[in-house]
Amino acid sequence: MKLRKVTAASAVVLALAVTATACGSSDDKDSGSSGGGKKIAIGIKFDQPGIGQKTPQGYTGFDVDVAKYVAKKLGYDEDQIQWKEAKSADRETMLQRGDVQFIAASYSITPEREEKVDFAGPYLLAHQDVLVRADDDSIKSPADLNSKKLCSVTGSTSAQNVRDKLAPKANLLKYPTYSACLTGLQNKAVDALTTDDSILAGYASQDQFKGKFKLGGLKMTNENYGIGVKKGSDLKDKINKALEEMVADGSWEKAVQANFGPANYQYEPAPKIGDVKS
Structure with a gap:
């Protein structure tokens, strides 16, 4: 009888351990769309100084600063962000596959891209x-x-x-x-x-x-930078709200000056959400 009790107790402990391990694994992989998970995957450029660049010290650039601000508003601290390189040709596929929750990577809003993904923003009007x-x-x-x-x-x-x-x-x-x-x-x-x-x-x-x-200041085209999300994602509205707050509290202006200031960049004022210049 005593042996059977020990065996039964061991089985319960083992079951609890397996359950705990499974829960831990789920949490580690959770990149929930509203900040409920442990991590959030964000696509950025790794090779564009001032925009998105991977350095020995970490990740820098205007898009990185925007992404960090948005992630914070979504409930993620900086150490909960998984940065992933979003090369231009891969961006739509990364979003469609769910490799990342959103992409901030000098990502111009165009009608062709809007057929495949949704965009929050724009958050910068470049030319x-x-x-x-x-x-x-x-x-x-x-x-x-x-x-x-x-x-x-x-x-x-x-x-x-x-x-x-x-x-x-x-x-x-x-x-x-x-x-x-x-x-x-x-x-x-x-x-x-x-x-x-x-x-x-x-x-x-x-x-x-x-x-x-x-x-040169020639302004030959309009490039409306948006934050890409998966088609139909509820993140779009949440990110738009975060972008509006970034402008309102002065963080947007601070990020522009920090990343582009030395080049005397005559940047446009922060665009209004949904105002895509053709």
Whole structure:
């Protein structure tokens, strides 16, 4: 009898241990949509200084600051965030698969993307622009790019768009990275680099480039940065509320100045939620 009692007790303890382990495993994997879980997975860029960059010290950039603020409003502390790299070509798939709860990664709102995912925001209105040397005053309009050496990153359509629509005689040079373009710009191998002004400002704000470049202020396109969520997710409204609060309490302005200030970025005021500029 005594042996049977011990065996029964052991079975109960074992059952409780298995249950506790199962519960712990569930909690560890829970990335609930309203802050109820232990972790939240957020997609950002890992290679865009000033926007989203992975460094030995952690993650930095305007999108990172926005994502942290939103996560906090959703009930997550910074140490509960799982950062995941959201490359441009992978963003919709990451959201559709549930790899991340939301993406803040210089993610322009477009009709084509809205067919696949939902967007909160916009939270920043950027424009396609050019970056030139600080002492170069020869480029004051898109037409001035004709016959200029315009740097394009391999795989990007920004420079091609300029030549197709605004400066047909621009001389396109393709470099592997934006950093290579900046080195070429510094060495006068190229005359200008083009992409979103926010991205250009982020690169120009790096310590090694401070004071060497300036934005042209051409505003060739409107790029409405939004936070992507899975189609039909209830996170959209919650994130919109968080973005409104970020603007209202001054955190948005602080984040812009901290990440883009050194490049003298003439940024637009915080856009109103739902106001997507065409």
